[in-house]
Amino acid sequence: MSLLLNIQLLPQWLALSLIVVVFVAFSIAGFLIVHRFIPVAVRQIHNDIAGFVFATLGVTYGVLLGFVVFVVWGQYDEAKTNMQNESSFMLVLHKNIKVYPDKQASEQMTQGLVTFIRQAIEERSAAIVEGPSGRASQTMDQLLALVDNLVPSSGHEQILYYQILEHLNNLIKLRSLRLDALREHSPSIVW
Numbered sequence: 172m173s174l175l176l177n178i179q180l181l182p183q184w185l186a187l188s189l190i191v192v193v194f195v196a197f198s199i200a201g202f203l204i205v206h207r208f209i210p211v212a213v214r215q216i217h218n219d220i221a222g223f224v225f226a227t228l229g230v231t232y233g234v235l236l237g238f239v240v241f242v243v244w245g246q247y248d249e250a251k252t253n254m255q256n257e258s259s260f261m262l263v264l265h266k267n268i269k270v271y272p273d274k275q276a277s278e279q280m281t282q283g284l285v286t287f288i289r290q291a292i293e294e295r296s297a298a299i300v301e302g303p304s305g306r307a308s309q310t311m312d313q314l315l316a317l318v319d320n321l322v323p324s325s326g327h328e329q330i331l332y333y334q335i336l337e338h339l340n341n342l343i344k345l346r347s348l349r350l351d352a353l354r355e356h357s358p359s360i361v362w
Contacts, residue, residue, distance in 0.1 A: 250352035257345035261288055264338040271331050276321055280335075283314035291346065311343060 178186050205214075265284055271277040290307040320340060323332040 174261055212265075246352065250349065253345050253348045253352065257342060257349060258344060260338050260342045264335060264342060267331055267335050267338060271320065271335070272325075273321070276317065278316050280326075283310060283317055286310050287314060296323070306347075315339065 176187070181189070261284070265281065268277055268280045269282060271280070284335055287307055287310040296308045318332075318335055321332055325328040
């Protein structure tokens, strides 16, 4: 497992503390090495020029870091919104399935949806480390087949059927967006 994945699995406060400590330690070590091996007279000659160079680099780095934080935060916020919408569609879909008049079909669809939800939760946890599995996709295909085999007989059943189908399609779309967000990341050149 890579170092980056190990850091992502740590609690945020611990990962942030670890990153800050490591970079501060490298900075202090570099400072001490320079002061130990380069005489003051040599360092003093270059102070004026180094000040302007470091100021320019600092501003450039600050602006770049601001843009990176903006982009990453936007991606995070979008993924969070998609995940919340996915959860909402699961809840609404569950309620629509529960009130479907054909009790046998309703039970089968409920069982399929519950299985999908469990697998999606397991997939979300495992996908961080090893990538998404296909179990939840297979369960979703089975649930789609169950819905596809429904034959609504009354107007009420037709309305529920179309609502179930619409929410199921939205759930598939949002799941796809969530999995895409897991695969996407900022280019490594930025980091």
